[in-house]
């Protein structure tokens with residue numbers, strides 16, 4: 001398929017490379033700055049622009065992958081002259097109907113992407129949505145060329161998928177960060193001592209539910225251990241609050 005990428009950030013870079021490797025033609029890359037646009041266009045062997053007015057008028061699909069707070073304005077700037085084209089965005093938390101196009105959709109690969117970190121796209125679930133049935137089938141065909149798992153999901157439910165991803169990725173990562181701080185302050189222990197534990201915690205989830213996999217003082221409700229932990233956090237009132245809230249939540253989900 002002929003694809004235009006509007007955006008050249010973390011997601012567009014990884015998605016563009018995966019589509020290119022799967023044999024699709026990336027016709028053009030737009031980004032706000034020359035440095036981002038040209039860097040991705042070079043890798044994808046295509047032209048680039050930093051001017052929305054110069055974006056080509058016709059392609060099989062236009063993928064908008066920009067900062068969420070400029071998504072609506074970028075989409076609206078592209079509307080004139082491209083009314084009959086299929087436009088999708090890649091944001092988990094944004095509704096499809098934010099796009100002003102008759103042929104609109106969403107192409108949301110659920111992973112944490114960084115520009116300079118290669119990912120295996122085949123294992124990333126892609127969540128798609130489209131206003132028109134033909135376009136949904138087109139997005140499904142496109143997604144299946146790069147990913148083994150493609151789901152149809154509407155905007156309302158995708159909001160909760162995104163919320164779940166915040167808990168599973170961002171909040172879990174914040175706990176790693178809090179754990180790393182404790183190790184540094186008390187004994188200057190390198191964080192990589194935790195990596196086998198973190199790997200096993202994630203790996204258990206391939207064969208059991210998170211509830212089944214849970215261990216530790218909160219699930220056993222060992223109050224003597226939990227009280228000691230809270231005392232150790234006497235100088236860290238925010239962490240104490242998190243510890244209490246998390247422990248209660250773990251205990252109550254049993």
Ligand SMILES: NC(=O)c1ccc[n+]([C@@H]2O[C@H](COP(=O)([O-])OP(=O)(O)OC[C@H]3O[C@@H](n4cnc5c(N)ncnc54)[C@H](OP(=O)(O)O)[C@@H]3O)[C@@H](O)[C@H]2O)c1
Nearest residue numbers: 007008009010011031032033036065066067090091112113
């Ligand atoms: N990264 C992820 O892990 C991830 C995962 C799933 C979904 N998403 C979604 O993918 C989309 C892009 O996220 P990202 O992480 O790839 O973002 P990003 O790396 O910050 O890239 C954002 C893109 O938006 C452009 N941009 C920034 N400010 C702009 C402005 N004022 N006007 C026009 N363009 C502007 C940037 O241009 P310049 O670089 O030229 O400044 C860049 O091309 C978002 O909708 C996000 O929710 C991201």
